[in-house]
Amino acid sequence: MASDHRAIFERVADVINRQAWDEFGTVFTDDFVEEYPQSGEVIRGLENALAVRRNYPGGLGGVDTSSARLPGNGSHWAVTSMFTVVRLEGSGDTATVIFKARYPDGATWWLTAVYELRGDKIARSTMLFAPAFDPPDWREPYREPLERNRDA
Amino acid sequence: MGAKESRALFERYMAALNSRDVAALGELLHPDFEDQYPQSGEVTRGAANLMALITNYPGEYEDLGRDRVIGGEDRYLSTAMFTVLRVEGNDDIFTGVQRARYPDGSLWIIILIAELKDGLIHRTQSFWAPTFDPPAWRAQWVERQGEQGG
Numbered sequence: 001m002a003s004d005h006r007a008i009f010e011r012v013a014d015v016i017n018r019q020a021w022d023e024f025g026t027v028f029t030d031d032f033v034e035e036y037p038q039s040g041e042v043i044r045g046l047e048n049a050l051a052v053r054r055n056y057p058g059g060l061g062g063v064d065t066s067s068a069r070l071p072g073n074g075s076h077w078a079v080t081s082m083f084t085v086v087r088l089e090g091s092g093d094t095a096t097v098i099f100k101a102r103y104p105d106g107a108t109w110w111l112t113a114v115y116e117l118r119g120d121k122i123a124r125s126t127m128l129f130a131p132a133f134d135p136p137d138w139r140e141p142y143r144e145p146l147e148r149n150r151d152a
Numbered sequence: 153m154g155a156k157e158s159r160a161l162f163e164r165y166m167a168a169l170n171s172r173d174v175a176a177l178g179e180l181l182h183p184d185f186e187d188q189y190p191q192s193g194e195v196t197r198g199a200a201n202l203m204a205l206i207t208n209y210p211g212e213y214e215d216l217g218r219d220r221v222i223g224g225e226d227r228y229l230s231t232a233m234f235t236v237l238r239v240e241g242n243d244d245i246f247t248g249v250q251r252a253r254y255p256d257g258s259l260w261i262i263i264l265i266a267e268l269k270d271g272l273i274h275r276t277q278s279f280w281a282p283t284f285d286p287p288a289w290r291a292q293w294v295e296r297q298g299e300q301g302g
Contacts, residue, residue, distance in 0.1 A: 037237070037249075037261055039286040040300045048293040057289055086190075087277075089265065091242030096265065098279075100190075110191055110279050112263045114240060114247060126238075126249070128261055130279040135192040142205040146188050146195040 003117055005090030009097060012122065013085075024050050029123040036127055083111075093117040108132040153271050155243050162246040162266055163239060165273045170234035170250070174203045182272040189278055234262070244268045252280075259283045259300060 012027045014020075025046055034043040043049050087098040099111040109132065115125040135143065153161070161180065168176035181199040188195045196202050238249040248264040263279040283300040 035297070036286075037251075038281055038283045038300060040296055040298050041286050041290075041294045042297040043294050051293045052290050055289065087265070089241075089245050089247065091240075091245070094240045096240065096247040096263075098265075098277075112279060112281070114238065114249065128249070128263055128279070128281040129284075130191055130263070130281040132191050133280075135189075135194045138208065138210050139194065139196075139205055142201040142208075143194040143196050146190065146193045 003090065003093055003095075003120070005088060005095045008117065008120055008122075009085075009088055009095070021050055021054060024053075027121055029118055029121045032122065033124045034127065035125070038129060086110075153243065153268070157271075158243050158268055159239065159241065159246065161268060161271065161273070162241065162248065163236075165266065166234075166236060166239075166248050166250065166264065169206070170236075172206050172209070174207060177203055177206070180273050182269055182274040184269075185272075185274060185276075187276045187278065191279060237261075 008027070015023050015027050028046055028049065030046050031044075032046050032049055034049055036042070043052060084100040085097060086100050087096075089096045094114070094116050097113050097115070099113075101109045101111050103109065110130040112128040112130070113125050114128075115122045117123060164176065165180050167173070168180060178199060181202065183199075185199050185202065186195060186197050187202055196205055233252060235251045236248060237251055238247075240247045244267060246266050246268070248266070250262045250264065252260045252262050254260065260283065261281040263281065265277045266273055267275040269275075285300075286294065286296070
């Protein structure tokens with residue numbers, strides 16, 4: 001049966017925004033596995049995933065879904081906030097969500113989570129962090145500016 | 153196009169990109185093809201510009217061998233420089249995760265999201281994520297799995 005990825009993600013964002021860590025188990029499975037391929041790290045189990053979030057230096061930012069809009073077929077949506085969801089694509093029990101994040105030092109990063117559901121909870125997630133960068137000169141003859149996604 | 157054919161198309165697209173196979177790309181790209189790089193605010197419009205960009209890439213490629221591709225039927229792809237780690241998607245939208253080693257030796261994870269239309273690759277977004285050292289503050293809750301870069 002097709003999963004309602006948007007509804008599930010909004011529940012996840014709600015728990016994170018309220019930092020309602022005692023409700024973490026309502027959106028993640030007990031054996032939740034979170035992978036960070038860039039650093040070769042893996043976090044196994046709900047308790048470890050919670051501990052990382054509770055101890056995040058400076059605290060975690062929120063994800064605002066209140067101004068979500070639904071262009072096209074509804075599989076794409078966007079919101080405005082410090083953590084801006086710029087894209088959510090899902091099919092079956094797997095989804096990809098892309099955020100644009102602004103960190104306290106002013107840096108802009110794109111965060112990608114590829115996650116797998118079991119039932120209506122997230123069982124496994126792969127997180128990827130991609131920084132903004134200056135376009136290289138050698139591509140100049142072949143490109144145009146992409147205005148809508150640049151530091152918006 | 154069924155899900156299996158769409159996945160095959162997407163995997164052919166990644167293989168053509170990674171091997172700089174311009175002729176193959178020409179057969180896979182939609183006339184209104186667009187490739188977005190949100191990190192740098194760039195967009196490449198049209199097959200000709202993508203093919204010129206690939207042809208003029210200023211660097212060498214390196215073969216990283218084979219890895220399992222999660223989510224496919226035939227789950228193995230290999231190209232020079234790039235290693236496909238994962239493919240997810242449905243009939244018209246796919247996410248590919250690849251590992252890349254660049255000429256300076258750095259390892260990156262590349263995320264490629266592609267929308268299919270009329271049996272061709274229509275719109276894509278690419279993201280480049282660099283490897284990093286695991287932060288010490290979370291070491292007590294985290295295991296190490298393999299090398300940096302997947």
